[in-house]
Amino acid sequence: MSVVHKKSFSDPKLAWFKKARFGLFIHFGLYSRLGRGEWVQYKENIHPDDYAKLALAFNPHNFRAEDWVSLAEESGCRYIAFTAKHHDGFCLFDSDLTDYKITNTPFKRDLTAELVSACHKKNMPIILYYSQPDWHHPNFVHLPGLFKDIDVPPAGFRPDWNSYLSYYHGQVEELCTRYGRIDGIWFDGAQKGEKNWQGKKIYNLIKKHQPHAAVNERAGYGDFFTPERFMPGDLPGYLFEACESISKIHWGYYRQSPQYSVQHLLSTFIRIMAKGGNFLLNTGPGPDGVIPQYQAERLRLIGKWMHENHEAVYASESIGNSGIQYPLMKKENSLFVFLPAWPDTDSITLENIPAAEKAALLPETPLVSAMSGKNLIISGLPPLAPSSFPQIIRIDFKKFPVIKAAGKKEKLPCITLENKCLLPAELGERHGLGFKGKKADLFKSSRLDYKKEGEEFSCEFTDPEQKINWLLFVKKAGRYRVGVLLSSSGQTAGTTFLVKAGKKQLEFKSSETYSVKIPAGSRVIYNCGQQIMADKNYRWQQAGLLELPQGNVRLSFSVKEYVFGCQSGKIKAIMLSRKK
Structure with missing residues (x-):
């Protein structure tokens, strides 16, 4: 299941x-009081009881929902996504299922209710972020x-997964039924997968109450992908939303973080x-509930460009x-060419684009268009941006052309298997x-x-849909023996892998190649130590026998079932050797 x-x-309901x-992401919570980011409880090993004391003085007294929504409008944003509950478990809404909530602080008000109401007044869609991981709830x-x-x-935590599922599902239902129209739910717990989170069940629950709501994929089943702080590959035919923060470090309020420039963000x-x-561009309000001026300034400058274009x-x-080579958009018979950086010369070349009727640098500076072979040359750019x-160039055509990317897609190399061959992950x-x-x-x-x-490379899977083909x-x-060079911790050992060739397939479970010991007194290992250990502990494991026909064969390797969240361990290569 994808x-x-x-x-x-x-889906017309998601049009x-x-x-x-463009949307505005807002990270706000108890962590804002400390000014060291939304992961401060985890990274600094703050005991949940000590962290919870932050609620005793939590009072964002300058918060005005209308100010947040107005800034989103000025910025050119078409929706807001807000952290109703982050990983620390503190709820910024008045939940009946916990006392760990904003209405039990000196602030006393339901901040989520006020923000949703302000969004409704301005016809601003509102998506509510809900973290399934919870560092406070004793049943998690x-x-x-x-x-x-x-x-x-x-000590004192009482792990009970069914009880926690009931809590998390109940809170999502509260968010979907108490505030009128909600335009989406944004989950953030991809590491445990659909089976653990009951992702399809919670998706259907949300759609039951809010049919038009957009649900992301981080409970294991949703409407859109959410690449985070990286440029995604091609995702044709899928909805997706890439998120980034104005702050280079963290998403919640962080006093000392560098801030990205408007040019970089645009x-x-x-x-x-x-x-x-x-x-989805993030801002982190300060402990008083006000978005910092240096972030608001960037948002307004972005909005100025958005409105002008x-x-x-x-x-x-x-x-x-x-x-x-350039980001392109179309409208009817016009092509918009975006120039994130000003060209080195007074012309640009657009490969495989036919002759145009006219071209102009927006808003209205005429440019010259001419053909050179199969390429369209746009010249006459000013010496300075x-x-x-x-900047944006608009090119008008009599009829909008079919535009194809230059170059050819690289073919998968064909590896000859006579009696024995190695299949590295990178091939x-x-x-x-x-x-x-x-x-x-x-x-x-x-x-x-x-x-x-x-050089050698290794591959790690996070979803059964992912696979490597050779x-x-x-x-x-x-019949060929299948050996796998893998690295697996005590936690990921037992992962079921699947090797397929045509209609034939082979299943096997990984064995432990190393173990991780938790230092005494530590509650968190949040560093690269485990990755370093994994990279030093690859071992060959015999997976079994697989029947292969003569001729061209596509062999695939994937995960069938995880035993430790969505972590598979790593594989470097497969060895095939013919059984005599």
Whole structure:
């Protein structure tokens, strides 16, 4: 089952989200009081009881929901996503299921209710972020070593997964039924997967109450992918929303973080938009409930550019930008060419684009268009950019052309299998999308296991949809032994892998190649130590026998079932050897 429902892309109830382009993410909570980011409880090993004391003086007395919504409008945002509950478990809404909430602080008011109401008054769609991981709730089941889980939960915690599921499902239902129209739910617990979170069940619950709501994929099943702080690959036919923060470090209020420039943020937005996705830009209000001036200034400058280029941004559509040198958008018979940086010369070359009727640098500076072979040359650009903002060229055609990317897609290399061959991870083709719209991760290894020199890579899976394919030419049909070079901790040992070739397949479970010991007194291992251990502990494991026919064969490797969240362990290579 795919983590994103592909039919959502053409669902008319989600058309608002597809057209929105730009949203404002707001991270706010108890952590804002400390000013060291939203992960401060986890990273600094603050005991939940001590962290909870922050609520005794939590009073964002200068908060005005109307100010947040007005700033979103000024910024050109078409929706807001707000952290109703983050990983610390503190609720910024008046839940009946916990006392750990904002109405039990000196502030006393339901901040979420006020924000939703202000959004409704301005016809601003509102999405509520809800974290399934919870560092406060005593029934949450923490798996030592799993990302976002506490390695050694405090005394007094009573792990009970069914009780916690009832709590989390109940709170999501509260958010969907108490505030009128809610335009989406934004989950953030991808590390445990659909089976643990009951992702499809919670998705159906949300749709029952809010049919038009956009639900992300981080409970294991949703309407859209959420790439985070990276430029996604091609996601044609899927809804997706890439998120980034104005603050380079953290999402919640962090006093000492560098702030990204307007140019950088607009450049990122343009590239995401041209790929067909939304851009969700985050701000972190201070402890008084006010968005910092240095972030508000950036948002207003972005809004100025958005409003000046309304037609190119909001009234246009993506044409798919894989392999194209400039971000492109279209409207009717016009092509918009975005220039995130000013060109080095007074002309640009657009490959494989036919002759145009006219061209202009927006708003109205005429440019010259001419053909050179199959390429369109746009010349006459001024010696200096009109402003420091990204510029846009509009090109008009008599009839909008078919635009194809230059170059050819690289073919998967065919590996000859006579009696024995090695299939390195990097020579395979990664297929299938997991959380955040990512293919299986490929990592450079720090040691060599099967080479004498050069580089080796390893691959890690986070979703059963992800797989590696190799193309083989099998000279002799027969039964082949399958060996796998893998690294697996005590936690990921027992993961069920699947090797397929045509209609034949082989299942096997991984064995432990190393163990992780938690230092005495530590509750969190949030560093690269485990990754370093994994990279030093690859071992060959025999998976079994697989029948291969003579001729061209596509062999695939994937995960069938996880035993430790969505972590699979890492594989470097597969060895095939013919059984005599």
